[in-house]
Amino acid sequence: MADKLNEMINNYETIPFLFIGSGFSRRYFELPDWSSLLKHMVKQFNNDPFAYRSYEDRASFREHPYGLNPLIATYIEEDFNREWFHNPSIRNVDEKYSKLILNGCSPFKAEVSYYLNENSILNEKYKSEVSLLRNVAKKSIAGIITTNYDLFFEKYLSEYKSYIGQQSLLFSRLQGIAEVYKIHGSVSDPSSVVINENDYKEFKEKSEYLAAKLLTIFMEYPIIFMGYSISDKNIQDILNSIVKCMTKEQINNLREKFIFVEYDPSIKGYAIGDSTFSFDSNVLTMTKVTLSDYSIIYKAVAMKKMSIPVRLLRVLKDELYLYTLTNEPTKNIKVAPLDDERVSNDDLVLSIGTTEVPSIDGLRGITASQWYRNIVMHDLQFEGKDLLSYAPYLARSESGKLPINSLYEKKYNNIPGLNNLIVSDFDDIISNTIKKDRPKRGYSSLEDVFKMEFDKNKEMLNIAYLTENQIDFDTLETYLKSIFEKDKDALNIEHSRSDYRTNLRRLIRIYDYLKGKEKTFD
Structure with missing residues (x-):
C-alpha cells in the first residue's frame, strides 16, 4: 500500500495543490463544525435550550437552494445583530473588530470571526504533524485552496501569499504557486465570510468565473482534498461547477490526478480505493485514501520536490511578470556575476540584462527617494556593500550628494567614487543662509522647535537651525520614522512640495551624519 501511494504521487508531473475543508480546522484547532458554530452563536444571546432547534425548524419549512445551514445562519444573524446593537453584554469583539462593525460589518460575522480567531489554538497532539507539513510545503506543495475562514495557513505557512474571497x-x-486561495473568506476580513444565504447566492452567481480560475489549476496540478466528507455540499457544488466545463475524457483523466482523503479514526495505516461524485450527466471518480494519520499523506507528498522553494518561485514569477509588463526593474530582481562568491554550486542563477552597473533594485531601478527613505526605515533589502557600490552612480543625478555615512565601513574604501560622498563636517549639510540666521532663532534643542507648533514643513526647516550638539539623535530618529510611518510616500515628487522634500532630505542627511559619525571617523 505504501509503495502504491508514494509511487502515484511521485509519478505526478508536478507537485500538488491541497484543497482544504473544515475537518482540517477541527483536527488542528479543534474548531466547531458549521452546526456547532451556529449553536454557539445562538447561545450568546438566547439561553433557551430550544432556541437553535427553532431556527432549524423554521428553515426546514422554507426552500433552501443553497443548503439548510446558510438559511439557518441568515435567521440567526438577523436576530443576533438586532440584539447585539441593543445589548452591550453580549459583545465580545476587540477594538479591531469593533471598528469594522462601525464601518458597516455585520456584528454576527465580526463575532464569528473573533470567536474562531481566539480559539485557533494548535492541538499539541498534532504539533509534529504540523511541523512536517511546514517543511513539506517549502518545496512539495504548489498552493492551497480552502473554504475555511481561520488563519491556519497564514500562521504556519506564512511564506505563502493569501487571497481572500472570490473578488x-x-x-x-x-502566480499559481505558494499562494492560498480562501474562497469563502477569512476571519481577518469578516465581511468576506460566506455564511448566510445571500452570501452563498452571490458566491454561486460568480461561480462560473471562479470555476474558470480553478479549472486552470485543476488541469495543471494534481489536487489532494483534505478535511471534507464525500457528502459535503460545498465540495460537491465546486466540483460540479468544474466538471461542467470539461469533456468526459478530461473528467476521466482526473481519476488518479485527484486524491480524496477520508478521515477514519479507527484505521491504522491507510486504505486506497475510489470515491465517486455524480453531477447530472457527469460522473467524477477519484482516488480515495482513507486514514487517521495525516502525516502519511504529507510524507508521500514530500517524495515530489521542486528544485527551488515554491516561495522563491512565486516571487520570481511575479517580479518577471512586472518587469515584462512595465520594462521597469523591481526591487526583488538582483543581478550578480556567475562567479560571485555568494552564489554556491547548488544555487539557481538567473541572469537578465547586463552587469556593467551594480544591480540594486533591479537594473538602475532605485530612486533617490527610496535611498533617503532607506536611511531611516531600512526597507531596501540589500547588503551594505551593494548599496554603497551603487551610490556613486545614483549620486550623479543628485548633484554629487547622497547620504552614505550610516552605511559606510572602512573595508569599502576601495569602491570607486565612494569617499567623495562622505560628509566629514556637520555644517557641510547646512546652507550658508541657515548658518547665518542661527543666532536669530535662539533654539537650543529639538523640544524648543516642537514647542513652536509649526506645521510639519516649517518644523523641519527650523530643526536645521540647530547645531550638531543641540540635536538629540534618538529624538530625531523617532521624529523621522513617524513621518514615514504616517506617509511612506513623503518624498515622492508627485506627492510632496519641493520645499517639503528639500527640508525632509536635509534632516535625513543630518540623521545619516550623526548615525555614522563614530564609525566613519574613528
Whole structure:
C-alpha cells in the first residue's frame, strides 16, 4: 500500500495543490463544525435550550437552494445583530473588530470571526504533524485552496501569499504557486465570510468565473482534498461547477490526478480505493485514501520536490511578470556575476540584462527617494556593500550628494567614487543662509522647535537651525520614522512640495551624519 501511494504521487508531473475543508480546522484547532458554530452563536444571546432547534425548524419549512445551514445562519444573524446593537453584554469583539462593525460589518460575522480567531489554538497532539507539513510545503506543495475562514495557513505557512474571497481571486495578479486561495473568506476580513444565504447566492452567481480560475489549476496540478466528507455540499457544488466545463475524457483523466482523503479514526495505516461524485450527466471518480494519520499523506507528498522553494518561485514569477509588463526593474530582481562568491554550486542563477552597473533594485531601478527613505526605515533589502557600490552612480543625478555615512565601513574604501560622498563636517549639510540666521532663532534643542507648533514643513526647516550638539539623535530618529510611518510616500515628487522634500532630505542627511559619525571617523 505504501509503495502504491508514494509511487502515484511521485509519478505526478508536478507537485500538488491541497484543497482544504473544515475537518482540517477541527483536527488542528479543534474548531466547531458549521452546526456547532451556529449553536454557539445562538447561545450568546438566547439561553433557551430550544432556541437553535427553532431556527432549524423554521428553515426546514422554507426552500433552501443553497443548503439548510446558510438559511439557518441568515435567521440567526438577523436576530443576533438586532440584539447585539441593543445589548452591550453580549459583545465580545476587540477594538479591531469593533471598528469594522462601525464601518458597516455585520456584528454576527465580526463575532464569528473573533470567536474562531481566539480559539485557533494548535492541538499539541498534532504539533509534529504540523511541523512536517511546514517543511513539506517549502518545496512539495504548489498552493492551497480552502473554504475555511481561520488563519491556519497564514500562521504556519506564512511564506505563502493569501487571497481572500472570490473578488481577490478573480481580479488579483495570481502566480499559481505558494499562494492560498480562501474562497469563502477569512476571519481577518469578516465581511468576506460566506455564511448566510445571500452570501452563498452571490458566491454561486460568480461561480462560473471562479470555476474558470480553478479549472486552470485543476488541469495543471494534481489536487489532494483534505478535511471534507464525500457528502459535503460545498465540495460537491465546486466540483460540479468544474466538471461542467470539461469533456468526459478530461473528467476521466482526473481519476488518479485527484486524491480524496477520508478521515477514519479507527484505521491504522491507510486504505486506497475510489470515491465517486455524480453531477447530472457527469460522473467524477477519484482516488480515495482513507486514514487517521495525516502525516502519511504529507510524507508521500514530500517524495515530489521542486528544485527551488515554491516561495522563491512565486516571487520570481511575479517580479518577471512586472518587469515584462512595465520594462521597469523591481526591487526583488538582483543581478550578480556567475562567479560571485555568494552564489554556491547548488544555487539557481538567473541572469537578465547586463552587469556593467551594480544591480540594486533591479537594473538602475532605485530612486533617490527610496535611498533617503532607506536611511531611516531600512526597507531596501540589500547588503551594505551593494548599496554603497551603487551610490556613486545614483549620486550623479543628485548633484554629487547622497547620504552614505550610516552605511559606510572602512573595508569599502576601495569602491570607486565612494569617499567623495562622505560628509566629514556637520555644517557641510547646512546652507550658508541657515548658518547665518542661527543666532536669530535662539533654539537650543529639538523640544524648543516642537514647542513652536509649526506645521510639519516649517518644523523641519527650523530643526536645521540647530547645531550638531543641540540635536538629540534618538529624538530625531523617532521624529523621522513617524513621518514615514504616517506617509511612506513623503518624498515622492508627485506627492510632496519641493520645499517639503528639500527640508525632509536635509534632516535625513543630518540623521545619516550623526548615525555614522563614530564609525566613519574613528
